[in-house]
Amino acid sequence: MNIDKDTQLPLLLVNDRFVFPGTEAVIDFSTWPSDYKKMAVDTFSNAHSLLCGNMMILGFYEGDFNQQLLEGNGIKPIGILVKIKSFRFLNNDIIRANLIGVNRVTYTNIRQKYDLLIADYQNYQETAFDGSPKALKIIKKISEILKDYSLNNSTAWTRLPPTILERVSKGGPSYDLIDVMAQYFRMDNEVKMQVIQELDIEKRLKLVVDALAVSEAENQLETEINNEVRRRIDASQREYMLREKMKVIKEQLGEAVDKDRDIDELKKLVNENPYPEKIKEKALDEIRRYEMMPPNSSEAMVIRNYLDWLLKTPWYQTSEEQKDFNQVEEILSKNHYGLEKPKERILEYLAVREFAKSSKAPIICFSGPPGIGKTSLAKSIAEALNKTFVKISLGGVHDEAEIRGHRRTYLGSMPGRIIQAMRKAGVVNPVFLLDEIDKVSSDYKGDPSSALLEVLDPEQNKFFSDHYLEEPYDLSNALFITTANYLENISPPLRDRLEIIPLSSYTELEKLNIAKEHLIPRQAEECGLSSSKIKFSEDAILHIIRYYTREAGVRQLERYIGAICRKTIVKQLKGVYSKNTQQLINIKKVREFLEKERFDYTKKEKVDQIGVVTGLAYTEFGGDILPIEVTYFEGKGKFILTGSLGDVMKESAEIAVDYIKANAKKLGIDPSIFEKIDIHIHAPEGAVPKDGPSAGVTMTAAIVSALTMRAVKSDIAMTGEITLRGNVLPIGGLKEKSISAHRVGIKKIFIPRENEKDLDEIPKQVLSELEIVLADNVETILEAVLVERNDVRSIN
Numbered sequence: 001m002n003i004d005k006d007t008q009l010p011l012l013l014v015n016d017r018f019v020f021p022g023t024e025a026v027i028d029f030s031t032w033p034s035d036y037k038k039m040a041v042d043t044f045s046n047a048h049s050l051l052c053g054n055m056m057i058l059g060f061y062e063g064d065f066n067q068q069l070l071e072g073n074g075i076k077p078i079g080i081l082v083k084i085k086s087f088r089f090l091n092n093d094i095i096r097a098n099l100i101g102v103n104r105v106t107y108t109n110i111r112q113k114y115d116l117l118i119a120d121y122q123n124y125q126e127t128a129f130d131g132s133p134k135a136l137k138i139i140k141k142i143s144e145i146l147k148d149y150s151l152n153n154s155t156a157w158t159r160l161p162p163t164i165l166e167r168v169s170k171g172g173p174s175y176d177l178i179d180v181m182a183q184y185f186r187m188d189n190e191v192k193m194q195v196i197q198e199l200d201i202e203k204r205l206k207l208v209v210d211a212l213a214v215s216e217a218e219n220q221l222e223t224e225i226n227n228e229v230r231r232r233i234d235a236s237q238r239e240y241m242l243r244e245k246m247k248v249i250k251e252q253l254g255e256a257v258d259k260d261r262d263i264d265e266l267k268k269l270v271n272e273n274p275y276p277e278k279i280k281e282k283a284l285d286e287i288r289r290y291e292m293m294p295p296n297s298s299e300a301m302v303i304r305n306y307l308d309w310l311l312k313t314p315w316y317q318t319s320e321e322q323k324d325f326n327q328v329e330e331i332l333s334k335n336h337y338g339l340e341k342p343k344e345r346i347l348e349y350l351a352v353r354e355f356a357k358s359s360k361a362p363i364i365c366f367s368g369p370p371g372i373g374k375t376s377l378a379k380s381i382a383e384a385l386n387k388t389f390v391k392i393s394l395g396g397v398h399d400e401a402e403i404r405g406h407r408r409t410y411l412g413s414m415p416g417r418i419i420q421a422m423r424k425a426g427v428v429n430p431v432f433l434l435d436e437i438d439k440v441s442s443d444y445k446g447d448p449s450s451a452l453l454e455v456l457d458p459e460q461n462k463f464f465s466d467h468y469l470e471e472p473y474d475l476s477n478a479l480f481i482t483t484a485n486y487l488e489n490i491s492p493p494l495r496d497r498l499e500i501i502p503l504s505s506y507t508e509l510e511k512l513n514i515a516k517e518h519l520i521p522r523q524a525e526e527c528g529l530s531s532s533k534i535k536f537s538e539d540a541i542l543h544i545i546r547y548y549t550r551e552a553g554v555r556q557l558e559r560y561i562g563a564i565c566r567k568t569i570v571k572q573l574k575g576v577y578s579k580n581t582q583q584l585i586n587i588k589k590v591r592e593f594l595e596k597e598r599f600d601y602t603k604k605e606k607v608d609q610i611g612v613v614t615g616l617a618y619t620e621f622g623g624d625i626l627p628i629e630v631t632y633f634e635g636k637g638k639f640i641l642t643g644s645l646g647d648v649m650k651e652s653a654e655i656a657v658d659y660i661k662a663n664a665k666k667l668g669i670d671p672s673i674f675e676k677i678d679i680h681i682h683a684p685e686g687a688v689p690k691d692g693p694s695a696g697v698t699m700t701a702a703i704v705s706a707l708t709m710r711a712v713k714s715d716i717a718m719t720g721e722i723t724l725r726g727n728v729l730p731i732g733g734l735k736e737k738s739i740s741a742h743r744v745g746i747k748k749i750f751i752p753r754e755n756e757k758d759l760d761e762i763p764k765q766v767l768s769e770l771e772i773v774l775a776d777n778v779e780t781i782l783e784a785v786l787v788e789r790n791d792v793r794s795i796n
Helices: 037-047 133-152 162-170 177-184 189-197 201-253 258-272 277-292 298-312 325-335 340-355 374-385 417-425 448-456 492-496 508-526 538-547 555-573 587-594 647-662 671-675 696-708 734-743 753-761 764-769 778-785
Strands: 008-014 024-029 055-060 078-089 095-113 116-123 363-367 389-393 431-435 479-484 499-502 534-536 583-585 612-619 622-634 639-642 677-682 716-718 748-752 771-775
Touching: 008 037, 037 116, 055 095, 055 116, 055 189, 078 116, 078 189, 177 189, 177 201, 189 201, 258 277, 258 298, 277 298, 298 417, 325 340, 325 374, 340 363, 340 374, 340 499, 363 374, 374 389, 374 431, 374 479, 389 417, 417 431, 431 448, 448 479, 448 492, 508 534, 508 538, 508 555, 534 538, 534 555, 538 555, 538 587, 555 583, 555 587, 583 587, 612 696, 612 734, 622 696, 622 734, 639 647, 647 696, 671 677, 677 696, 696 716, 696 778, 716 778, 734 748, 734 753, 734 764, 748 753, 748 778, 753 771, 771 778
Parallel strands: 008 055, 363 479, 363 499, 389 431, 431 479, 534 583, 612 716, 639 677, 716 748, 748 771
Antiparallel strands: 008 116, 024 095, 055 078, 078 095, 095 116, 612 622, 622 677
8 A cells, every 4th residue: 555654644534433632542433334334444454554654544524424525525624643552343343442642633635545535634733832821821720620620539520541640740831631631521522523623722721611610510410419319218218117117016016007907998898898899809909919018108009099999989879769750840840940841851761760770861961041040950850859969060171081080100190070070979870960061172182072972872881981990880870961051062973972952041931930939039048038028029020130131041130139138138237128027129129229220122113114124133141133224325236234243144135135136126126226326234233243044034124125115014023034036944042032022012023934833932921912924935024014105215
């Protein structure tokens, strides 16, 4: 091999092995790229030959070794000239070399020759010690670090070779001691690479000193952690020894050990109670594990807690069921006014249970607006059936583990809320209320509504799986009742398991009776008043209902009744009212106690109006009337919608306008007028959002009235959606809408013919005083509601 060792030498490229000038290191090269192994072997073999004088260049690169690297990409400009003291092959993959660093070199013209890399190089001479203040400062810093090492034997240093220790002990101004520190000091490879490439001695020292500070801080933290761990282990061993001594002392005194007594009680509990065989086997197996463990170990506490849940959860306990039909019906009627369908369904359930002993309990869902008594009805059912009542609220539940429980492996794990409620009930056949099932949400922790499928499916809940109990639990004996405000928010698979019983808003008459029979006596009793000391007139109650509340249920009504009772007591204590006489609450006193009215129901028109038609709306607070106003003026054929209308009502308006355009001649309207006018449709109370598919006929009638100058009768109202052919489609909330029409003095309402099946839901009092007309087509409605034309309005 023809190599001029004075100007060129073999080059070995590395990125994670370092030898600094003035130091000696034994290095294992073990992770070579497969295409580089042979080249590395040849490099050591040829460099160790006499031709090279045992010299080679240790070069450095970043990234992965590849052909682009050989072309010069990623190779660092500064390398180390090293002397190969010895090397040997441990096996095919590992080369162990003893290398001595000589000095830094720069190398160029890297090329491949004789299956190894050759490079031209030039030695870099470090600046000699010149005794300048800068040099003295650097040497002083090095001395302080080495002195600190010799005194404290810092763990940041690895073991120094004897030759280096001799150099350190002799001292003397030498810059290469910085490289000694870098070689034997624990630091990241990235920092070592920077030290090799840094030619400025002061910056080189700063790199080493900064790395020393970081490593010392890490070592100090590690030492503190180790000391704390050792302290805790010692404390734990000390506590264990003391407890064992205490145990022996108690045994010597003849006292029973607490754990042994606990184990005996658990075994007795298992053997003396009729648990299912699998539960007995599981419990005895866990007791054996508990018996073998130290009493204060964390595992023992986990097992003890599990046994507590396993054995105290009801597996066989039942409560006797009330089967007297008449008594059940009496209790339900006493606690709730109306609600015939829920009462009827409960009686059906009892009847079936009487004839079919193995029948499965139904999964009932009471749906309706807030405040109408869904939860209290479930409590009344439990009272009527003489069963234990338990309730869990599902509002905001978004973790599946809240239903199924956590695995026992987790710290602080517990059963799910279903098993917790069953343990609270203490029996396997309670009335179980799942409140606000439509408020369940899902996120990355799982979908609780899917977990509820197993709870509420009669085909699956006989083997409900709770992650904590790990044993199937039979839920089929429980009578599940759920409540929801909006059925649309319940997932379709879950809704399919439920038997929906809708509860509509209370009518004024129902609220009046509920107030007289339930709310007033309850609030008077809570305030310490007897029924003989306070009395509400019907007019006063209706006044509160109409002008102080706007709700589907009776919560706000009860609050105002309670407020009047409290204010009455205050008047009595002040001497304004006599304590011995009954106080009659009339409208005047309602206004005195509750101050100004807070709501005002929409009133019907007093006289026939052109372009104004009364519609019927269904809101979350019950029914109300919704006047629709229409006018037109010169324009370019546009139509304007105002009144916070939703998308569905906007579509209804578009359909109404297009229907009128298509049938203009039949309706007595000049077809060309639509090109010369703009039509404005408005729903009063613009700040209140309005939407729903039942305003089509109202808008159609209002537009036709405005364009034909024919007034609409003020004592009629209508509801229904239309198609482009003028057909009237069915609507919802007929009961609430008809009640609202009756309340404001409407005499006649027009409804879709397909809603005839819903007439039996309307109270008899409303049906007797309200004329209801069934309509198939909007033309029928227009002919009946428009009065004779008084004038002809046209735009030419």
